[in-house]
């Protein structure tokens with residue numbers, strides 16, 4: 001039993017380490033995300049001083065309002081990172097599938113814009129609730145989206161298709177890309193720890209094995225396949241959570257990243 005407990009702890013630490021590695025990979029994007037508003041704040045502040053010197057207090061006031069808005073945006077980014085890097089709790093709650101995708105997309109916002117990735121969100125307008133842990137589910141989606149973006153780095157018109165389908169008490173979250181897909185001989189191996197086809201420094205081969213373990217812990221399953229017309233498709237199937245479960249903590253605003261994406265919602 002002690003060995004089992006130790007193994008469990010080691011696995012938990014591995015999950016945490018992998019999460020930090022993902023954060024490391026995204027550091028450049030995050031840097032950009034914070035530097036942009038920072039530069040804007042500086043410009044607004046400098047101009048406000050000029051306006052004040054000239055007695056144009058109304059114009060200065062306008063600049064201050066912009067500054068307030070920009071700092072709120074920065075605080076939001078920072079709060080989200082804090083949320084992502086914390087260790088998850090053990091308790092499973094009702095988590096909005098759309099909000100989980102929203103969180104994951106936000107972390108990739110600048111990368112998606114820079115690589116001109118078209119993001120299709122195929123899901124109902126109403127929140128679909130899954131029985132999960134927001135942090136862990138987000139970690140899985142961040143891994144899947146990160147892989148999809150890496151796979152499409154050479155794709156001329158990169159398109160990321162995200163979907164949510166609820167069926168018979170289960171919810172399927174799909175992440176489909178238009179990259180080269182997974183070689184048939186690799187399909188059975190992608191969930192093995194340390195299996196990677198990426199160059200040194202580009203991947204450790206842990207993302208999918210850890211994601212599969214997380215989804216398994218959540219009582220669901222993670223599957224990989226190739227789409228008939230090319231590209232890889234990953235699906236996370238989790239138990240649906242009745243709306244009877246008050247989901248306030250997991251709900252979050254879907255502004256920001258989502259507004260960048262092409263929407264394809266259905267009622």
Ligand code: ADP
Pocket residue numbers: 143147148151177179180181182186190195196197198202203204205206207208209232
């Ligand atoms: P890593 O990304 O570090 O290689 P993963 O466990 O996330 O580790 O992925 C393992 C392997 O699965 C990748 O090296 C790649 O060969 C394959 N793979 C994962 N996602 C995709 C994808 N979207 N398209 C094609 N191959 C993929």
